[in-house]
Amino acid sequence: MSDTLTVRLALRDAMAEEMRRDSSVFLMGEEVAYYNGAYKVTQGLLAEFGDDRVIDTPITEYGFAGIGVGAAMSGLKPIVEFMTFNFAMQAIDHIINSAAKTLYMSGGQIKCPIVFRGPNSVPRKVAAQHSQCFASWYAHCPGLKVVSPYTSREAKALLKAAIRDENPVIFLEHEMLYGKSFEAPMADEIMPLDKAVVVKEGSDITLTAFSISVEYALETAKILEEQGISAEVINLLSLRPIDTETICESVRKTNRIINIEEGWLSCGIGSEITSIVVENCFDYLDCEPRRVAIADVPMPYAKNLEQLALPDPKKIAQMAKEMIGK
8 A cells, every 4th residue: 555645546545345244334416426526526437336226316306316325225225426515405304304314203113324435615606606605504414423533544434434324424525625635544444433633732822624725724833833833733534423521621721712614613522512612621721612614695706815815824824813812
C-alpha cells in the first residue's frame, strides 16, 4: 500500500471491501456503474461486482431513495449515492419519514441499515442551488446518524463503519476533498460513528470543525501559532451524535471556543456546539463561544463573491486574538 491515498480512492476501497465481506451490500445511484461515478468514486466496482450490485438509476432521487429504504427494511444493506446532497431534497420524505423513523414506529421490529452518501456543502463555482451544507438539516432528526470525514483514513474507516451499522447513516463528503491525498488508511480500520478527534493540541483556544472546515481550522491555528497563540483543533467527524465529552474536555483546558463550518450561521452546527459548551462547562469560559459560517446569502456564482462568502482563516485568527485579549 502507498504512503498516501486520495479521499476518492479511500471511499471506493471502503465500499469494495464491504461488498466483498457482505453479499447483502449493494450500491445504487446516478452514473455509479458504467460511468464509474460522476466524481469517479465508484470506479471499478461494476467490473468486480456486476450490475446486480452496482446499479445505475434514473435521475429520480425520490424513486431510488425509496427503493433503497425498502431494500434495507427487507434485509439488504444499500449504499445510496446522491450525485450531490443538494438533490437529496427530492428524497427527504424517504430519508426522514421512512428510514429515520421506522425502527421507533415499529417498536424495534423493522430495521433500516442504509447509507446515504455523496458530496455536501460548497464545491466551488456551481452557484446557490448546488452549494449547500446539509449537516444541521440531518443532525436535527432523531433516528439518523450523521458523519462527515476530512482525511482519507476517516473517509474509509467511517464509511466501513456506516455500512456495517444497523441504523440509517447520512455520510457527508466534500467534492473539494476527493482529489486530496492524506496518509493511507490502515488495512481494515473501523472508526466509531460517535467520536471526535483532536487533530492538533493547544492551550489557548479550541477550534471545532468538520469536513473541509478542518482545513480552515488548521490554517487558522498556523496563523495563530506564528503570533504565539496555541490553538487546539477538533475534527468533529460525528454530527449526530456530537462528541460532547471531547469538546468540553478541550474547553475546560483552553477556556475559549470557535466553531467553523461551511453551513449558514442560523440553526447551524455551531449553534449546537455553543449550547453544549454553555450547558456543560459555562464556568470554564473566559468569553462567549463564537461561530464562523458562510455568509447569510445563497452562495454566489462569481468566484470573487464566493470567496468572500466562505470562512476566512485570517479573519478567524483575528477573532481568536480578540477573544484572548491580544
